[in-house]
Amino acid sequence: MLVHQKNYQTIWLKQEGLVQVIDQRHLPFEFIIRDLLSLEDAWWAIREMVVRGAPLIGVTASFGIYLGLMEDSGKAGWQQRLQSSAEYLSSARPTAVNLAYALYRQLATLREAASLEQAREMALATARQLKEQEKENCRLIGEYGMPLIRDLSKKKNGEPVNILTHCNAGWLATVDHGTATAPIYLAHDQGIPVHVWVDETRPRNQGARLTAWELEQHGVPYTVVADNTGGLLMQKGMVDMVIVGSDRTTANGDVANKIGTYLKALAARDNNIPFYAALPLSSIDMNLSDGIRDIPIEQRKEEEVKYIEGYSEGGLRKVLLTPQKCRVANYGFDVTPAAYVTSLITEKGVCKPNKQDIEKLFQS
């Protein structure tokens, strides 16, 4: 997508042994590109949330394995060192499923490598393949989701379609296009007028910081609102559809996503507004059936609620928002029951959130 009128992805190989990423910690205030030259650099980028978003974390780890092999001295034992590199990388964000998968895939491929030289080539090919696959999934989510926007646009006789989104399920969380944003970018690029309501998304403000920045850079009209605002907008007829991403979806279509998503789904239901979750099939866990019961909800640090980071006097600063000794709870996700989800938008098509239709998609 566009940044300063130029096309970017979130990660790319600049030259042999040099991977570059956008440093997302400084957005939207500063646009900084970081060089990753080593295994340690890749670990650091994942750990410090220079890169974030499940697909992007996986791709970064995959490139990390390549960087580790490029650094390798070539002495006997590179296979053993490869194994410990993978363990090291997986420690950067222990709960990220895509990270584990990306590392597993690298190790499985590299077992076939006859030499360090060949391993380097294979690792780079695997990382590039994963990157392309993640990108293609998002592109297809866009292709399948865009007609939903186009149909609303026709109904509105070309008036802008107002789409509400929560958190950042944008291209910054993936390689390109994003999940929830993919249909929006495609509609915009095809000349369909859209306007996006961007939930601020407390406590980490991914909406106000990342989604707002993405949309602004790509030229998509948007308005940031406090998370409290969506209900009123829907009551007033100012929202035509909701599209969110998903961290994990159950076999029956219950959608776990950033905390607060469920409240927007309830308001959409109450006002007859369609509510879509856009996600790659890899995030559907066919072993789970009851999302509210089965999906564990991560509790994060109190500091994320007590303090907030913003920009002041040329730098990032944290300020205290509550009484100093205040008790705080910080849950990361909630679960929207399938009954409140209009459809899932995936790289294999749009489907109703129920076991039968989801299984059909997997088989198609």
Place this chain on the structure above:
Amino acid sequence: MLVHQKNYQTIWLKQEGLVQVIDQRHLPFEFIIRDLLSLEDAWWAIREMVVRGAPLIGVTASFGIYLGLMEDSGKAGWQQRLQSSAEYLSSARPTAVNLAYALYRQLATLREAASLEQAREMALATARQLKEQEKENCRLIGEYGMPLIRDLSKKKNGEPVNILTHCNAGWLATVDHGTATAPIYLAHDQGIPVHVWVDETRPRNQGARLTAWELEQHGVPYTVVADNTGGLLMQKGMVDMVIVGSDRTTANGDVANKIGTYLKALAARDNNIPFYAALPLSSIDMNLSDGIRDIPIEQRKEEEVKYIEGYSEGGLRKVLLTPQKCRVANYGFDVTPAAYVTSLITEKGVCKPNKQDIEKLFQS
């Protein structure tokens, strides 16, 4: 209510010609008491939100008239100067209904004054009367609402009753007790174990700053959460009841309150949790029947969403949260339809949110 183990109200006459208030702009970080010695001081306190909350604004304005008369030189024409004092005070927060009412009441009373000396006495008496009336209304809301908590406590065999509240409808918004908090303080003071989930309440964070501070000072157990969190807490059975305040309620029981209230009402409904609005009858507008259609929603400054104020390095600081040129919408209130309100808690009793039952209360 208690501050540093001592009983306080939000406003009091310290001595002749000297009114004191708690400076709410610095809470919860610093506890500062301000002297109001003149009409201008009262105007400033209302304008700069040193005091806020509809009942407290009215009482402050009423004392402002008294301060103006105390300053008056005694030359001929004090009656005319009184009229312009009232106009001046009402310009401090033009949309506050309680402010207009308090000034109207002072002027109506003072028409009877035969001398400046008598006017001073009457103005003080009127201000004190309004203050006592506001306090008594809140006390009675507590008396009528407390049994709802006590009943839940019995059902839970004395386990703490978990109450979610939004924004600050606490004693800081009134003279004492608060509206939504009055039943909570009374239950706590009577030894009924309660725990309060405090919505942060973006964009102005009245929950994280004021409600959290109030509850902490009075010793009521509480936990601050991001506004996005309430739905999950309700899904998980961690909320037993919701109590909010109201800025304006229609004849049929639609409740306008701080933006985001409606989303919590939807979640309460979805999880069979009772949802109460606590309010003085004076905030019910019997001329309105359809809240969503009829109640105008105030739009506030973009800066309140783009920037946030917190504490850092010994002082209040603002930091930027969004792209610099970001477009923002900042709606102040939303309307919760009567169908999602279990009951209204007023100074005349608890009633169902419908025209017939509300009219009965007014007549009782």
